[in-house]
Amino acid sequence: MSPTPQERRAARHQTGAGSDTPAVRRGPSGGRKKPITVDAIVSTAFAIVESEGYEALTMRRLAVALETGPSSLYAHVVNKEDLDELLIGRLSAEIDLPTPDPARWREQLIGVCTQLRDQYLRYPGISQAAFAAAPSNLDTLRVSEGLLAIVLAGGVEPQVAAWAVDSLTLYVNAHSLEVSVANSRLKRNDDDWVVGRDEMLRRFAALPETFPQTKRYASELTAGTTADRFHFTINLMINGLPGAHQEGQTPPS
Amino acid sequence: MSPTPQERRAARHQTGAGSDTPAVRRGPSGGRKKPITVDAIVSTAFAIVESEGYEALTMRRLAVALETGPSSLYAHVVNKEDLDELLIGRLSAEIDLPTPDPARWREQLIGVCTQLRDQYLRYPGISQAAFAAAPSNLDTLRVSEGLLAIVLAGGVEPQVAAWAVDSLTLYVNAHSLEVSVANSRLKRNDDDWVVGRDEMLRRFAALPETFPQTKRYASELTAGTTADRFHFTINLMINGLPGAHQEGQTPPS
DNA sequence: AGTAGATACGAACACCGTTCTACTCCGGTA
DNA sequence: TACCGGAGTAGAACGGTGTTCGTATCTACT
Structure with missing residues (x-):
């Protein structure tokens, strides 16, 4: 349950539409107002790229923007390469096709x-x-x-x-x-x-x-x-x- | 005399054909058989890229191949970016135009x-x-x-x-x-x-x-x-x- | 002979992606 | 109700990157 980032990535590829777990809220939400999700990571990444350029998008910079440490990101994202794929994925998703x-x-x-x-x-x-x-x-x-x-x-x-x-x-x-x-x-x-x-x-x-x-x-x-x-x-x-x-x-x- | 790497780079651009200094041999050639020249750097870089790919071309890897330290390269090359420009420069120079x-x-x-x-x-x-x-x-x-x-x-x-x-x-x-x-x-x-x-x-x-x-x-x-x-x-x-x-x-x- | 200048290079800085390990907290179970 | 396994969160650290600083060395000219 609660698929690992690797499994999430595999589902994004052509291996059929992955059965989406309802993603029940688990784990600590101690001093954290908003939990870290893949969507939040991608959105924050886009904000960084838009304002500072792609070369400024580092895992550390992203972690700072999310008020956490770099290692926390790896629970949701396989790689920086995986993050890149998520970015261009969302970008392509917003193209409307006539x-x-x-x-x-x-x-x-x-x-x-x-x-x-x-x-x-x-x-x-x-x-x-x-x-x-x-x-x-x-x-x-x-x-x-x-x-x-x-x-x-x-x-x-x-x-x-x-x-x-x-x-x-x-x-x-x-x-x-x-x-x-x-x-x-x-x-x-x-x-x-x-x-x-x-x-x-x-x-x-x-x-x-x-x-x-x-x-x-x-x-x-x-x-x-x-x-x-x-x-x-x-x-x-x-x-x-x-x-x-x-x-x-x-x-x- | 003995132009700095910055001056060499400027000469490679459109500011006319830079007056080439005869480049008399100076400095220490202690335990070194062959002195480090821009040409030697570029040639070694090409060898690395050819065998290991461009992503393997780092200043340190290049320095190791030349049997020296990374900082020694900066006496001949402004930047990694400058090295890149030298590479594609030589590459274009070998294109023959009918x-x-x-x-x-x-x-x-x-x-x-x-x-x-x-x-x-x-x-x-x-x-x-x-x-x-x-x-x-x-x-x-x-x-x-x-x-x-x-x-x-x-x-x-x-x-x-x-x-x-x-x-x-x-x-x-x-x-x-x-x-x-x-x-x-x-x-x-x-x-x-x-x-x-x-x-x-x-x-x-x-x-x-x-x-x-x-x-x-x-x-x-x-x-x-x-x-x-x-x-x-x-x-x-x-x-x-x-x-x-x-x-x-x-x-x- | 002596000095100035060019060359070479070790050490260090700040940054990168990534991993290891510990810790905290929640949900389901006994 | 008590607990315990597991998921999410981090801190610290590792190996790597480009780059700079200070210093040592050697050659060529005065």
């Missing part, structure tokens, strides 16, 4: 990807955890299922659709991670990190003649916000999909 | 991306360092220049070309990182990590009815090697580029 509409499948796809990006950027650096997280998690699998359904609704061949979903999610992760580290770089300004676009243009202009294209198209290289680049790439991948309803054409009805 | 051929620009692009992936996978997990590395490094900038030249040779509009190069390199990094962590996962098998394709198929089949598409197309979802998926995505992005010579058509000559 019912696939064959006429609007491309924008639906963009919508879900944008949701994912927004969540990742809201909790800076958390996409690093998403890279390590197992795809066997039920919550992340739910998002994959939703994406796959949308692409299939677009009439894309199943094999292409399956791989495209993986490509898209991987790119969303990568983009979010890159933006997150760039943002955290310019916060701690001690590093010689190029900040503004004009500064970047000046550096490109000062480049030796070995970089002709970079010098020539410095303006294009530094143009656009991160959001612009995000939508550009997502569109690049989606438009490449040979769906039944191509190139924004409406179906023959 | 002279752009407008007739073969797509395969040239694939070739360079494949080279990058091979290097990243040869040193497992090093793509993590590539994410954090500043794009202002001269060696990485050389690769970007080469890629941009190829895409431009394909007749792609400059703005599209500039962004596409970024998208491509970001995806190559992400793919390599994902493959690396997956490989390192199945080495330390203590985790309940799904290994084989058949095991994955069985898990997908055991999924609840909430995952209809995933169950239906489990075969497609688990099909293909990582290399297959890599080339699929690269082609997806490249074929989406509206170049002058579209869809494998030969130019009108």
Whole structure:
């Protein structure tokens, strides 16, 4: 009874929906107002990541926020890796997936990807955890299922659709991670990190003649916000999909 | 004279080609056969990453391999972060860039991306360092220049070309990182990590009815090697580029 | 010959994830 | 009612990390 953290983790994977014990309150609740639960741990972790970034999320920092010791966490969580999985699990659980509409499948796809990006950027650096997280998690699998359904609704061949979903999610992760580290770089300004676009243009202009294209198209290289680049790439991948309803054409009805 | 590591790093960025001091041999070479140089540090680091993975590359492990103490490294390298930058710098320096051929620009692009992936996978997990590395490094900038030249040779509009190069390199990094962590996962098998394709198929089949598409197309979802998926995505992005010579058509000559 | 400067390195600091062990308190049972 | 097993809570500690400080050593120039 009262499953160990290891058993909880196993239940979160594909081994069927684990029979949830009612979790009767046991043990000491001495000077403690609120007992430590997995949910409380995850919520506090999210608060830390949101305000201080993912790299500030340590077991000790988390324990302090919960007014306890680091070892107390291990009664509810297997690992830090396990905690990471819980985080991206809850994050994916809050993505809402539209019912696939064959006429609007491309924008639906963009919508879900944008949701994912927004969540990742809201909790800076958390996409690093998403890279390590197992795809066997039920919550992340739910998002994959939703994406796959949308692409299939677009009439894309199943094999292409399956791989495209993986490509898209991987790119969303990568983009979010890159933006997150760039943002955290310019916060701690001690590093010689190029900040503004004009500064970047000046550096490109000062480049030796070995970089002709970079010098020539410095303006294009530094143009656009991160959001612009995000939508550009997502569109690049989606438009490449040979769906039944191509190139924004409406179906023959 | 004898630039500090900070100055060396600054020279590696875009502040022109730093005047290289002849680096006359100074200091003690007591019981030491070979002096510690930046080059020796980087080479040893590569050897460690190649054989034990990026996560095994610690300052202490590196110091042991060089038969010295950890603090000795900081005379040549600013940071671990700086060491990472040196690593991906040398890695990019070994990419050979073809002279752009407008007739073969797509395969040239694939070739360079494949080279990058091979290097990243040869040193497992090093793509993590590539994410954090500043794009202002001269060696990485050389690769970007080469890629941009190829895409431009394909007749792609400059703005599209500039962004596409970024998208491509970001995806190559992400793919390599994902493959690396997956490989390192199945080495330390203590985790309940799904290994084989058949095991994955069985898990997908055991999924609840909430995952209809995933169950239906489990075969497609688990099909293909990582290399297959890599080339699929690269082609997806490249074929989406509206170049002058579209869809494998030969130019009108 | 002597000194200045560059190099090397041991010791230590603060922090990390994790484990071991003891302790406290509750619920069910005799 | 008394008790006792077990679940939840912590404190202390272990091995590991990146990094800094102070000091010792050796070379090259004055």
